[in-house]
Amino acid sequence: xxxxxxxxxxxxxxxxxxxxxxxxxxxxxxxxxxxxxxxxxxxxxxxxxxxxxxxxxxxxxxxxxxxxxxxxxxxxxxxxxxxxxxxxxxxxxxxxxxxxxxxxxxxxxxxxxx
Amino acid sequence: xxxxxxxxxxxxxxxxxxxxxxxxxxxxxxxxxxxxxxxxxxxxxxxxxxxxxxxxxxxxxxxxxxxxxxxxxxxxxxxxxxxxxxxxxxxxxxxxxxxxxxxxxxxxxxxxxx
Numbered sequence: 343x344x345x346x347x348x349x350x351x352x353x354x355x356x357x358x359x360x361x362x363x364x365x366x367x368x369x370x371x372x373x374x375x376x377x378x379x380x381x382x383x384x385x386x387x388x389x390x391x392x393x394x395x396x397x398x399x400x401x402x403x404x405x406x407x408x409x410x411x412x413x414x415x416x417x418x419x420x421x422x423x424x425x426x427x428x429x430x431x432x433x434x435x436x437x438x439x440x441x442x443x444x445x446x447x448x449x450x451x452x453x454x455x456x
Numbered sequence: 457x458x459x460x461x462x463x464x465x466x467x468x469x470x471x472x473x474x475x476x477x478x479x480x481x482x483x484x485x486x487x488x489x490x491x492x493x494x495x496x497x498x499x500x501x502x503x504x505x506x507x508x509x510x511x512x513x514x515x516x517x518x519x520x521x522x523x524x525x526x527x528x529x530x531x532x533x534x535x536x537x538x539x540x541x542x543x544x545x546x547x548x549x550x551x552x553x554x555x556x557x558x559x560x561x562x563x564x565x566x567x568x569x570x
């Protein structure tokens with residue numbers, strides 16, 4: 343069966359420090375991968391998605407970047423964190439487009455930038 | 457432009473009573489609509505989806521939703537609430553243009569009183 347792993351679960355970082363969040367999927371090949379951010383009291387905002395190795399689409403201009411160095415690995419990064427980067431970050435995958443196939447979510451990373 | 461509005465940020469019910477979580481959408485296309493559930497500190501899980509087949513959609517854990525085009529609504533219901541239903545629920549619409557992006561509502565937190 344397919345599983346998705348996301349770590350760390352919580353992270354407290356000072357403003358200006360770098361960030362690296364990692365997500366891996368097991369039990370499937372060539373998944374579509376997604377990074378979402380959930381701000382307190384708000385819905386999810388799609389940050390990046392990837393349909394293949396090295397292919398990254400950005401939905402929102404921002405301080406963050408994403409990379410997909412391997413088929414089932416998706417990394418969210420920042421060179422210098424801002425206070426506004428705080429939030430709950432969720433990695434997800436789907437076999438096809440999310441309009442047709444359901445999204446499977448990781449358990450999330452709570453990021454606090456202080 | 458596509459959008460989704462969840463009319464209640466919080467809903468509180470007693471165990472064993474009916475649940476109604478309201479959602480209205482706006483879409484230029486024939487939309488695909490979803491309900492996802494998020495338990496505390498967890499990722500999201502698909503409850504059900506509507507993709508232009510039957511207007512009454514049955515999901516997991518006894519939930520169902522009815523697509524009403526004339527009212528642009530997709531309300532989520534359950535006849536009898538269980539303590540384990542306490543969670544945050546997200547109504548989601550797809551742009552309908554083969555996009556990878558889903559539009560999430562701001563969420564409704566369901567509280568179930570014993």
